[in-house]
Amino acid sequence: MLSRSIRRFLPLLFCFLALPLRAEMTIEIVGGAANRIPLAILPFSLTVAPGMPAGLANPAEVVAGDLGRSGYFRLLDTGDVMVPPADPQALQLSSWKARGADAVVIGQVRPLPGERVEVRFWLYDAVRQAQLTALSYTTTRDGLRAVAHRIADAVHQALLGEPGAYGGRIAYILKRDGRYELQVADADSQNAVTVTTSPEPLISPAWSPDGRRLAYVSFEDKKPVVYVQNLADGSRRAVAKFRGSNSAPAWSPDGRRLAVTLSKDDTSQIYLLDLLTGEARRFTRGGALDTEPVFSPDGQWLYFTSDRGGSPQIYRAALATGAASRVTFEGSYNVSPTLSPDGRTLAFVHRRDSRFHIAVMDLNSRQTQVLTDTNHDESPSFAANGRLLLYATLVNNRGVLATVSVDGKVKQRLSQSGDLREPAWGP
Amino acid sequence: MKQLAYPVLLAALLAGCAGTPSQEAAIEDRGIRAAEAIPTEGVRIVEAGRAETRAMVGAAPVSEATSKTAAGVQTSTSGTRPITEKPVDSVATRGLAASTSVGKPLSDGKAQTAAAGSSAGAGVGAGVGAAGGAVDGTAAADGKGALAQDGSLLPKPDAAPSWGDLTNPESPLSKRRLLFDYDSSAIRDEYRQVLEAHARFIKGNKDARSILQGHADERGSREYNLALGQRRAESVLKALNLLGVPEDQMEAVSFGEEKPVVEGHDESAWQQNRRTEVLYQGE
Structure with missing residues (x-):
């Protein structure tokens, strides 16, 4: 175990010799579904071609990591499998059923001409002795992790009947050694890359709908300014740098506009910023604070936080008319709205007894449910499958990231040396 | 174990790091209908982000803003570059290859941008x-x-x-x-x-x-x-x-x-x- 983690760590250490030490993020499950599906994920059969580097990561490990941490599965020990079955003929399904497996995953990796590899996997229902799914992927060595996440998605979908969220990316801010880093990582927190660093705070990263750009707020100009950065080439520009403060960027579903909070004309008010023309059109009016805008996925509504009623609450306004109505009523502090991809569920930060929790509201029934029992929860965002929420919280006064399923049953925690905050789940 | 493994792995990594830069990472995804028969038709999905990201990690010896421009953003592109120290007060941004377009080769996210700390109001x-x-x-x-x-x-x-x-x-x-x-x-x-x-x-x-x-x-x-x-x-x-x-x-x-x-x-x-x-x- 130790040597494995060293082996995974060393490449990063070497390549970033002159940079601060990169610590790996660890994920810990802090709660799970009541009935987990017993699942056996057998090591994939690896055929190594001449000239192919040894030490190819076994995709089964990544698949098992994803599904094991999800809280929906109980993984059976497969450590005694000496010769991984390369195909269904070699699989003794009945023996895995006898060991308690409801489902079994097997797979193989074999080289193709050029630098490509093929990955196949099969998912079997051990109880009914039936094949549920079988898929083939061709990729390069560098694509193996991505393939493994997609296999995890496919297994999740086949066994639970809903999409998994193993293949997305997350952005977040890491504060360490007095610096702020905007990082982008795989949803399993691997492959973290710092895309911006600054000695001044960075907050509020927001993914463009196509996943190619990040908007965020940087204080490098000694005041909050909204930047949009292209992830492919690292280029960026200040899109809102008006007099006063500029913050809280949120993308329109078509990626052409940002809703932002500006104080250039009045106290913090929401504006719609056309990214092509740079024109900022004022959207809210009045002496109250309006901030934290977010578009509904259908582009019809803007949800936002306002203290116009005396305490911070979530409102929504029709983009066409600007007419606003209040959405949250329970308690005296409801902020940071975010919407599920289907637009049916609102997640937000709810204060109860001086503690800040993540809550969700079904927008049809207006039923509210508090999902977390930690006390300093912030910045919720939905996974693409709409089933998981990513948020930031404090554990022993240190910032960590956490996920919770929308039913509140499954929880994970992601931590790293340094403070993690402001997560955003991206496409 | 730790001490023994280190030089060996380091040597392997020399090779590994040199080899990783920016490989295309397309994934093709086909259904297998029978256990063995892989159909020749099927949807071809080319996916980018994650693998490229990983290539970035391997391929990105970051040399950021060694020259401070008070005015703002400096962009440069290059392949493998030596690692240099970063000025502590600079803002540095860095490319991350990402593309969601189907079937296109990816751009390498190697361009790096760096901005010095603010000019006005720096004090x-x-x-x-x-x-x-x-x-x-x-x-x-x-x-x-x-x-x-x-x-x-x-x-x-x-x-x-x-x-x-x-x-x-x-x-x-x-x-x-x-x-x-x-x-x-x-x-x-x-x-x-x-x-x-x-x-x-x-x-x-x-x-x-x-x-x-x-x-x-x-x-x-x-x-x-x-x-x-x-x-x-x-x-x-x-x-x-x-x-x-x-x-x-x-x-x-x-x-x-x-x-x-x-x-x-x-x-x-x-x-x-x-x-x-x-x-x-x-x-």
Whole structure:
């Protein structure tokens, strides 16, 4: 175990010799579904071609990591499998059923001409002795992790009947050694890359709908300014740098506009910023604070936080008319709205007894449910499958990231040396 | 084990790191209908982000902004580059290959951008630490102005405070930090003389430009706290404006909860952090 983690760590250490030490993020499950599906994920059969580097990561490990941490599965020990079955003929399904497996995953990796590899996997229902799914992927060595996440998605979908969220990316801010880093990582927190660093705070990263750009707020100009950065080439520009403060960027579903909070004309008010023309059109009016805008996925509504009623609450306004109505009523502090991809569920930060929790509201029934029992929860965002929420919280006064399923049953925690905050789940 | 493995792995990594740069990472995804037969038709999905990201990690020896340009962003592209130290106060951005287009080769995310810390106002915030503490009697003794009917302060000719007074602990101008009650942006009476002194100073120095920097305590949403800090800064701006300071000599900005003066998690820390700082450009 130790040597494995060293082996995974060393490449990063070497390549970033002159940079601060990169610590790996660890994920810990802090709660799970009541009935987990017993699942056996057998090591994939690896055929190594001449000239192919040894030490190819076994995709089964990544698949098992994803599904094991999800809280929906109980993984059976497969450590005694000496010769991984390369195909269904070699699989003794009945023996895995006898060991308690409801489902079994097997797979193989074999080289193709050029630098490509093929990955196949099969998912079997051990109880009914039936094949549920079988898929083939061709990729390069560098694509193996991505393939493994997609296999995890496919297994999740086949066994639970809903999409998994193993293949997305997350952005977040890491504060360490007095610096702020905007990082982008795989949803399993691997492959973290710092895309911006600054000695001044960075907050509020927001993914463009196509996943190619990040908007965020940087204080490098000694005041909050909204930047949009292209992830492919690292280029960026200040899109809102008006007099006063500029913050809280949120993308329109078509990626052409940002809703932002500006104080250039009045106290913090929401504006719609056309990214092509740079024109900022004022959207809210009045002496109250309006901030934290977010578009509904259908582009019809803007949800936002306002203290116009005396305490911070979530409102929504029709983009066409600007007419606003209040959405949250329970308690005296409801902020940071975010919407599920289907637009049916609102997640937000709810204060109860001086503690800040993540809550969700079904927008049809207006039923509210508090999902977390930690006390300093912030910045919720939905996974693409709409089933998981990513948020930031404090554990022993240190910032960590956490996920919770929308039913509140499954929880994970992601931590790293340094403070993690402001997560955003991206496409 | 650890010591033994290290040189061996390091050698392997030399090869590994040299080999990883930016390989295309397309994934093709086909269904297998029978256990063995792989159909030749099927959807071809080319996916990009993650694998490229990984290539980045291997391929990106970062050499960021060694030359500081005060003006802003510097972009450069290159392949493998030597690793150099980063200047501590620079803002550095870095490419991350990402593409969602189907069937296209990816651009390598190697371009790197770096911006030096801000130009204007870079010094703002320095010297703030010297301020603070309770209001002392010097403000009252320095009351060299009088309120006119319209509320503006009429300075006496001999009363023009100098830039040096901003750091002179004997002067009310060295008082830079105004504290606020919870969820409030109302200015406490105790700060009247401090504000009058700053108003006199700004009006007497047409080149003075004040940055009113609002702050909030750590509780709750960062963005909402940014708006709360903004309101505290605006509250001070309005008070100075009522004392006759032209708006174009002031800017209200907010750092929200991002720059606490006290790193604590109780009311005594929170009280110190709910504040507006009166800063001057070029200090």
